[in-house]
Amino acid sequence: MSRARPRPGRFDEAEAVRLFSRTFERGPARGVELGIGDDAAVLAAPDGRLVWTVDAQVEGTHFERAWLGLDDIGFRAFQAAASDLAAMGAKPLAALSALTLPRGFTGAELARLSAGQAAAARACRCAIVGGNVARGPVLSLTTTLLGTTNQPLTRSGARPGDEVWLVGEVGLSAAGLALLEKGRTGARTRSTRRALTAFRRPRALLAEGLRLAAVAHAAIDVSDGLALDTSRMAEASGCRLVLEEEALSQVLSAELVTLAAGLGRSALELALTGGEDFALVATGAPRQRPRFARRIGRCERGRGGSWERADGRTARLAGGFDHFAR
Amino acid sequence: MSRARPRPGRFDEAEAVRLFSRTFERGPARGVELGIGDDAAVLAAPDGRLVWTVDAQVEGTHFERAWLGLDDIGFRAFQAAASDLAAMGAKPLAALSALTLPRGFTGAELARLSAGQAAAARACRCAIVGGNVARGPVLSLTTTLLGTTNQPLTRSGARPGDEVWLVGEVGLSAAGLALLEKGRTGARTRSTRRALTAFRRPRALLAEGLRLAAVAHAAIDVSDGLALDTSRMAEASGCRLVLEEEALSQVLSAELVTLAAGLGRSALELALTGGEDFALVATGAPRQRPRFARRIGRCERGRGGSWERADGRTARLAGGFDHFAR
Numbered sequence: 180m181s182r183a184r185p186r187p188g189r190f191d192e193a194e195a196v197r198l199f200s201r202t203f204e205r206g207p208a209r210g211v212e213l214g215i216g217d218d219a220a221v222l223a224a225p226d227g228r229l230v231w232t233v234d235a236q237v238e239g240t241h242f243e244r245a246w247l248g249l250d251d252i253g254f255r256a257f258q259a260a261a262s263d264l265a266a267m268g269a270k271p272l273a274a275l276s277a278l279t280l281p282r283g284f285t286g287a288e289l290a291r292l293s294a295g296q297a298a299a300a301r302a303c304r305c306a307i308v309g310g311n312v313a314r315g316p317v318l319s320l321t322t323t324l325l326g327t328t329n330q331p332l333t334r335s336g337a338r339p340g341d342e343v344w345l346v347g348e349v350g351l352s353a354a355g356l357a358l359l360e361k362g363r364t365g366a367r368t369r370s371t372r373r374a375l376t377a378f379r380r381p382r383a384l385l386a387e388g389l390r391l392a393a394v395a396h397a398a399i400d401v402s403d404g405l406a407l408d409t410s411r412m413a414e415a416s417g418c419r420l421v422l423e424e425e426a427l428s429q430v431l432s433a434e435l436v437t438l439a440a441g442l443g444r445s446a447l448e449l450a451l452t453g454g455e456d457f458a459l460v461a462t463g464a465p466r467q468r469p470r471f472a473r474r475i476g477r478c479e480r481g482r483g484g485s486w487e488r489a490d491g492r493t494a495r496l497a498g499g500f501d502h503f504a505r
Numbered sequence: 506m507s508r509a510r511p512r513p514g515r516f517d518e519a520e521a522v523r524l525f526s527r528t529f530e531r532g533p534a535r536g537v538e539l540g541i542g543d544d545a546a547v548l549a550a551p552d553g554r555l556v557w558t559v560d561a562q563v564e565g566t567h568f569e570r571a572w573l574g575l576d577d578i579g580f581r582a583f584q585a586a587a588s589d590l591a592a593m594g595a596k597p598l599a600a601l602s603a604l605t606l607p608r609g610f611t612g613a614e615l616a617r618l619s620a621g622q623a624a625a626a627r628a629c630r631c632a633i634v635g636g637n638v639a640r641g642p643v644l645s646l647t648t649t650l651l652g653t654t655n656q657p658l659t660r661s662g663a664r665p666g667d668e669v670w671l672v673g674e675v676g677l678s679a680a681g682l683a684l685l686e687k688g689r690t691g692a693r694t695r696s697t698r699r700a701l702t703a704f705r706r707p708r709a710l711l712a713e714g715l716r717l718a719a720v721a722h723a724a725i726d727v728s729d730g731l732a733l734d735t736s737r738m739a740e741a742s743g744c745r746l747v748l749e750e751e752a753l754s755q756v757l758s759a760e761l762v763t764l765a766a767g768l769g770r771s772a773l774e775l776a777l778t779g780g781e782d783f784a785l786v787a788t789g790a791p792r793q794r795p796r797f798a799r800r801i802g803r804c805e806r807g808r809g810g811s812w813e814r815a816d817g818r819t820a821r822l823a824g825g826f827d828h829f830a831r
Contacts, residue, residue, distance in 0.1 A: 212554060213659065216741065218592040218726060219558035221657045225550065228538060231634070232545035233601045233649055237641040266544040275559045277647050308557070311647075315563040321603050321637075321647040323559055331547045333539065400544060415542065 198286055199278070199312055202293035208306035211273060220308040222273055222325075230269035230326040234260035238281075238317040246359040249288055251379040253295025253320065255455070259402065260322035261303045261383035262457040266400035267333070268392025269326030271305035271385065276322055279315030296320075303385060328392065332461075336397035337416035341462035343476035344395070345430060346387045349405050350446065351377035353453025354438040361442070370434040381457045387471055388459060394469060395461040406451040406496040409460055409476075410484030419481030420462070422451075422496060424489045430473040451486075451496075524612055525604070525638055528619035534632035537599060546634040548599055548651075556595035556652040560586035564607075564643040572685040575614055577705040579621025579646065581781070585728065586648035587629045587709035588783040592726035593659070594718025595652030597631035597711065602648055605641030622646075629711060654718065658787075662723035663742035667788035669802035670721070671756060672713045675731050676772065677703035679779025680764040687768070696760040707783045713797055714785060720795060721787040732777040732822040735786055735802075736810030745807030746788070748777075748822060750815045756799040777812075777822075 200215045208214075213221035236242060236256040244252070257274070264271055276296055280289065300307050305324065337343075355378030358364050358371060383400075391398055399412045405422070413420040424447065431446050439446035462478050476487075484496030526541045534540075539547035562568060562582040570578070583600070590597055602622055606615065626633050631650065663669075681704030684690050684697060709726075717724055725738045731748070739746040750773065757772050765772035788804050802813075810822030 213657065217659050217661070218589040219556045219595070219652075221593070221654075222555040222557065224552070224554055228550055229548040229555075229651075230545045231548065231599070231601060231651070233603045233635070233637050233647070235603045235605060235637050235639045235647065237605055237639050239642065240640045263544040267547070269545070273557070275557060275649060277559045277561045277649075279561060279563055279645065309559070311559050311561050313561045313563050314566045315645065316565065316642045319605065319641065319645075321559070321561065323601060323603075323649045325555075325557070325651075326545075328547075331539065333543050335543070 198289050199293055199310065202290065202297050203307040211306055211308050214308045220273065220275065225272060225327050227327040227329045228331060230264055230267045230328050230331055232260055232263035233321060233323040234263065235319060235321040237319040246356070247379055249291040250295030250298070253292040254299040255379065255381055256320040257296050257299035257322055258381050258383045258457060260324045261305070261385060262400040262402065264324055264326040265383045265385045265388035266398050266459055267326070267328065267331050268388045268398065269328040269331065270389060271303050272325045272327055273306050273308045274300060274322060274324045276307055276310035276320065278310065278312050279319040280312065281315065281317055284318065303383060330392050332388070332392045332395055332398045334397055334399040334412045335415040337412060337418055337420060337462040337478045338396055339418055339478055339480045340464070341396055341478035342465050342468060342474045343409070343420055343422065343478060344461045344463065344468060344472035345458060345475045346391065346461060346472050347384050347456060347458035348377070348432055349401055349456050349458045350431065350435045350449035350453045352381060352456040353449045354435060354442065355379070357442050357444065358438070370437045373434045374438055377456055381455060383457055384459050390469055391459065391461050394467040395463040398459055398461040401454060401456060401458040401460055403454045404452045405460065406484065410496050412460060413482065413484045417482070419479045419483060419485055420476060421479060421485045421487050422476040423487045427475045430475060524615050525619055525636065528616065528623050529633040537632055537634050540632070540634045546599065546601065551598060551653050553653040553655045554657060556590055556593045556654050556657055557649070558586055558589035559647060559649040560589065561645060561647040563645040572682070573705055575617040576621030576624070579618040580625040581705065581707055582646040583622050583625035583648055584707050584709045584783060586650045587631070587711060588726040588728065590650055590652040591709045591711045591714035592724050592785055593652070593654065593657050594714050594724065595654040595657065596715060597629050598651045598653055599632050599634045600626060600648060600650045602633055602636035602646065604636065604638050605645040606638065607641065607643055610644065629709060656718050658714070658718045658721055658724045660723055660725040660738045661741040663738060663744055663746060663788040663804045664722055665744055665804055665806045666790070667722055667804035668791050668794060668800045669735070669746055669748065669804060670787045670789065670794055670798035671784060671801045672717065672787060672798050673710050673782060673784035674703070674758055675727055675782050675784045676757065676761045676775035676779045678707060678782040679775045680761060680768065681705070683768050683770065684764070696763045699760050700764055703782055707781060709783055710785050716795055717785065717787050720793040721789040724785055724787040727780060727782060727784040727786055729780045730778045731786065732810065736822050738786060739808065739810045743808070745805045745809060745811055746802060747805060747811045747813050748802040749813045753801045756801060
C-alpha cells in the first residue's frame with residue numbers, strides 16, 4: 180500500500196484487503212505514524228542509517244504448496260527477507276508485504292498465509308505496516324524490510340588473516356526438503372522434527388547479526404548454500420575464503436549426520452549446497468570470535484571460494500542448489 | 506537485494522543480475538551509502554519522516570505486452586509506485602525493484618525493461634538502489650519506494666467546506682487503452698498521441714504533491730478511477746465528497762472530448778472510471794487552491810462519494826475500472 184488496490188470484477192480483492200489489513204493492524208507500533216490504509220505508510224524519522232532489502236518467493240520457483248502449509252509459506256518468506264537484515268547487522272524497523280494471489284485463493288487461505296507472516300514479523304519484532312494485493316497466475320510474496328544500524332556489515336570486508344565463522348546451522352533445511360520429497364516424514368524422531376522445522380520455519384539470526392556487527396569484518400546470509408554464498412563473499416571482498424573440511428565436519432549437527440546417512444546423502448554435501456537455513460557466514464579476527472560463532476575456515480590473499488579437504492587437497496568451491504527447478 | 510539471487514540451472518540469472526545491476530549502477534546518488542550488490546542497500550539517516558510504498562504490476566492483470574513496449578512497462582510500473590509518494594506529499598529518496606521474469610525472457614528484453622525503469626527513476630530524481638530477480642510464470646514488477654516528508658498528506662483529512670481539486674488529467678490513459686484495443690492508433694493526431702503517451706508513459710505528479718502538502722487537507726492518487734478513488738477518500742475522511750458534473754466537464758481536455766466522440770464513449774465516463782493517469786485528487790480551503798489545481802466538487806457533512814449531475818440530481822459515485830479482466 181500501503182494500499183491494496185481493489186479492482187472490482189477481478190476477484191474479491193475487497194475481502195482480501197480487509198483480511199490483510201485486519202491481520203496486520205495490531206495497534207500502534209514504535210515509530211509507525213501511519214500504517215495500512217493510505218497511499219503509503221509513514222514512519223518517524225529513524226535513528227541511524229537505513230538498511231533496506233526486498234525478497235520475493237514465487238510458487239513453483241521457491242516453494243510448492245504440497246510441502247508447506249500456507250502459514251509456513253508466509254513465515255519463511257518473511258524470514259528470508261529478514262535474514263538479509265541480519266547479514267547487514269541491522270535491526271528491523273518495519274515491513275511491507277506485496278502479495279500476488281491466484282484465482283480461487285480463498286479468504287481462509289489468505290488468513291492462514293497472513294497469520295504466518297504476522298507470526299514471523301512478531302518473532303522479528305517488526306511491524307508489517309502496509310503492502311499490496313494483486314491478482315496473478317501463482318501465489319507470490321514479495322517482502323520488503325527496513326532496518327536501522329549505526330554500523331552496517333557488508334559482504335566485502337573480509338581480509339587475509341580473518342577466520343571464517345559459521346553462525347547457525349546449515350544443511351538441515353535441505354535435509355527437511357529431501358525427507359518430504361522422499362515421503363520420509365513418518366518417523367517423528369528428533370532429527371526429523373528439527374529438519375522439518377528448519378525447512379518450514381527458518382529463523383533469521385537477527386540478534387546474532389547485531390552482535391556480529393560490532394566484531395566481524397564481513398557477513399552474508401546463507402540462502403543459496405554455504406559454498407555459493409561463501410564464494411560470493413570472497414568475490415565481493417577480493418580475497419580467498421577457504422572452507423576447511425575438517426573444521427566444517429566438526430560443527431555439523433548430530434541430527435544432520437543421522438539424517439544424511441538415512442537419506443543416502445553426504446552430510447557435508449547437504450551443508451555446502453543446501454540453502455534456506457538462513458545461517459550467517461562472517462569473517463573476523465580470531466580473538467574477536469563470539470561464542471555463538473564456529474570457525475569453519477580462513478581468509479587468505481587470493482581470489483574466490485576454496486574447499487580444503489581433510490587430506491589437504493583443495494578444490495574450487497562450486498555452488499549449486501536447486502530446490503524446485505522444473 | 507539488494508542482492509538478486511542466482512539459482513544455477515534455472516535460467517541465466519547471473520546474466521540477469523549483471524544487466525540489472527549495470528542499468529542501475531550509475532554512480533553514487535545522494536544519501537546512498539551502499540547500492541546494488543550486498544544483502545541490502547544502506548541509506549544515510551534521512552531528514553524527516555519516511556513515506557514508504559510498494560506497488561506490483563503483473564502481466565495479464567495490470568498490463569499486456571501486446572500494447573506496451575517493455576520499456577513502457579518498466580516506466581509505468583515505476584511511476585505507479587511513485588504516484589503513491591506524490592499523493593502523500595513526499596519527495597522520493599530511493600527505490601528497490603523486484604522482478605519476476607518468465608522462462609525465455611532474454612537479456613535484451615531485460616535491458617529494455619530496466620531502461621524504462623531507469624528512465625522513470627531519473628524523471629523522479631530517485632535512485633534504484635537494489636532489488637531482486639526471480640523466475641516466475643509471468644513478468645511482474647514490484648517496486649518499493651521510500652520518500653521523505655515533514656508533513657505527510659493523507660486521504661483522511663478532507664473536511665466539510667473544502668473544495669475537491671483535480672491535479673493533472675483523468676481519462677486520457679483509458680482513452681489510449683481503448684484506441685489500442687480497437688486498433689485505432691493509426692491516426693497520429695495530437696489527441697491520439699497524447700492518449701497513447703498517457704497510457705504508456707504516465708507521470709507521477711511529485712512536484713505538485715509536494716506543493717499540495719503545504720495547502721491541502723487530504724490527497725489521493727487516481728489509480729483506479731476518479732469515482733472509486735474519490736469514494737475511498739470520502740470513506741477515509743468520514744465526510745461526503747460531491748463531484749459536480751458541471752465543474753468536471755469544464756476541466757476535461759479537448760483531446761479527451763475528441764477521442765471519446767471518436768470512440769463512441771462518454772468523455773465523463775472515461776474521466777470518472779479510467780485509471781492510471783495518476784492524477785491527484787485533493788481537498789482544501791477554497792482560498793488555498795493552487796493554480797495547478799482545478800475545482801471539480803466539494804466536501805460536505807455526510808458519507809461516501811456522490812455524483813451531482815448538471816440537472817441537480819445526485820447519485821452514488823460507483824467505481825469500476827477493469828482493464829484486462831479475463
